[in-house]
Amino acid sequence: MNWQPSRQGEITLQQQIETWITEHIERGDWVAGTKLPTQRQLAMQLGVNRSTVQQALEELKAAGILEAKVGSGIYVAHNSWHSLIKQTQPNWQTYIDTSLHKPNYHTIQLINEYEQRDDVIRLGTGELAPSLLPTTEIEASLKELSLEPKALGYSSPQGSNQLREAICEYVKKRGIHANPQNICIVSGALQALQLIAVGLLEQGSIVFQEQTSYLNSVHPFQSVGMQMMPINRDEQLAQTLVQKKRNRQAVFYAVPTLNNPTGGVWKELEKNQLYEACKQSRIPIIEDDVYHELLFEAATSPIKSMDDSGQVLYIGSVSKTLSPGLRIGWLIGPTTVIERLADIKMQTDYGSSAVSQEIVLHWLQTGKYEKHIKSLRKELLRRANFVEGILQESFTEIASWSPSKGGFYIWLKFDEPIVDKELFTKLLQRQILINPGYIYDPQDTQHIRLSYAYATDEELKIGLQIVHECVVEAIVKRHKE
Template sequence: MSWQPNRQSATTLQQQIIQWITAQVERGDWVAGTKLPTQRQLALQFDVNRSTVQQALEELKAIGLLEARVGSGIYVTHNSWHTLIQQTQPNWQTYIETSLHKPNYHTIQLINDYEQRDEMIRLGTGELAPSLLPIKEIEASLQELSFQPKALGYSSPQGNEQLRIAICNYVKKRGIDAEPQHVCIVSGALQALQLIAVGLLEQGSIVFQESTSYLNSIHPFQSVGMQMMSVQRDKQLAQTLTQRKRQAVFYAIPTLHNPTGDVWTAQEKRTLYEACQAARIPIIEDDVYHELLFEAPVPPIKAMDSSGQVLYIGSVSKTLSPGLRIGWLIGPTTVIERLADIKMQTDYGSSAISQEIVLHWLQSGKYDQHLSDLRQQLQQRADFVEQILQEKFQEVASWQTPKGGFYIWLKFHQPIVDKEFFMRLIQRQVLINPGYIYNPQDHHHIRLSYAYASYEELWEGLEILYECAVKSMDFY
């Protein structure tokens, strides 16, 4: 062992010693368990002060390559090879932990995982069952479409112009007056929220919402530094909004709220609009469920908007196919141009083929016919589930008859809905969406979906849910 550090090098003596010892382990000259020479011997060999050797060894012990054994000396650790791999690769865990986007709640990560398993009975899933998707009709549409070469290339920043025209005509039924320049095609409603978060708001902005909210289960605003603030839609709302000290928006799902299923009255919509107007706060109106209302819908907030205050979000993900990834955002031209520019920087436009399919369905009348059939099937499923609830659950829970959409907001009489309850159901192969993912303080509710599981699965899953609920309540 004749190596000595180079005193002419720009690298410090200590760092050179660290590199040399590391190389001995990498080459296998010093295998796991090898005892190193004493500090005095190494200092003599390297012709350096003993303190320099000591500092180098301390650093190697800190990273886990070496270990000190009391009364014996310093040794190469048995996990030295793993330590070396960590030293030669980027520390990905540090990158992950310090990244901008927040991780999902562990419960939601588990939901996303278990939803892919065929053996699970999915009682919380927010999508249509495969049997409710118009698969054959969509396949037939592909035969009916005639694609122009340009249509299969990148679309304009705001999306397929013909589709934007068709959407303008479609939303007129909702009382919304819009021109193509007011529309941006997005890859689902979630992308619309992400674009708003990064394209319109400064860090620290306030996002007002109801205390139980879909936004609490995702992080498009939180991950870019926004403050989420829950408010009550009461007489003090206008005062609360006016007293804010930061830039702000109000996020609302007035029709078939996710997860509660609430439907606002026309007066409730008017009250919120006027309160936000007085405080000069924009409204994000998420209206992706309105087409699934069992009765005639009340016009949206956007229909009363005369000043471009409301950003309106629609989508076919809840009605036609989530896999098409087509939604739309309607707002003032300057806002739409800004968000379309950001969208082009991130994905260069939504799927051209998906846009053509949605255009065909809107123009041909297929979409309206499909919605009529779909509402009938969802009504039948809702009636089926509510009958089971009336027969078995009245002693343990309460609920409101669903007005449409996918969900029943089931409230247990006791606060049994915790992580343990969630996991116990998974063990019985039943997957739920617990209320605490929408409101961290909520341990009474689950979002019960009648839209995905088959009738047989709904019956079996609700039997298991009832058994677990009764067992949990026995502890109270």
């Protein structure tokens, strides 16, 4: 044993000794149960102070690699291999805890988990039932497509030029005038929000939103250091925005048509008021318009249609209408903004699926898409009426609601604050999955987002009966306390 630690490097003598002993054990030179030389012997052989050896041995004992036997000496521990493996593996939990993106609420993690199970009745799900997806028609359209070899490669940064041209024609019906260079194809609305968060805003920026908001259930802005700020859209809106914004960057996230989760629809005047208030403070607006095609009555013009200064970033998608699995949406905005976000998108996923883009292009160009939307709205209206019939029959004494104006949801409000984790868990135990209001507003203990778009009629009937039973039990329990 002629090795001695170096006094020239940055690593301390103690750390070098610890590594040297560990390597002997890893190589099998010192097997479990091997007795080490005494501290005095090691100090002499290694040319260091005895205290340095003692500290090294204490660290290895604390790590479970060595063990002391009273009156006998220091030995290689019998579980030393296990301890060494633990030491050589990275501490992944530390990485997770200190990572940039924040974990979602436990309730939402459970929702995401249980949505994959076939034995659960999904009463809050924000997607179409498989029976409402035009599966056969999409399969048939694949045979109608004539794919060029280039279409099977990576997409261009902003997406297929043909698809962007088709989207320009499509959004004209909404009063939006755009050119292909104003559009970036994204993998759904959530990716659009993520790109805006990392590509346009600095840490500490304010994201204004309504009190009850979909953004509270996901973290595209919170995870990169943005401050979420609920705000009332009242007569003092313009002054409030100025006071709250001060010298910081800010954006306003708005879902004017079929708000998620409330299902609310803004009037034309309300859209104008927001646009003018934000214009005064030079606050960009993110208009999330993914549900507008599902309105049961004619839709009013989007905020983007009144935008003459490039202030509004407009998000559309086929995830709520055609297929969430296609992962195709679009973001419309000023050219400089779109080029910036397209560059970031290319750095993260090299563009949305080229095949999916070809399918959406085909559906827009052939009129299949609008034909499908008409029949889908009709079925969603039937389902909404069916659920409202159940609510009228069984829930009038314990809850209130507004008739659905379209989309997927009824924002059901119970008369008492009983919507908590306990109710959510109790329903889950009975294989009923709900979306409680507190995931959209942490202070909300009275609402659930009731979806009629996924469960079958029979499942809706059974599920709502069980919800009724559990809610009544919760109310009775609350009155006894």
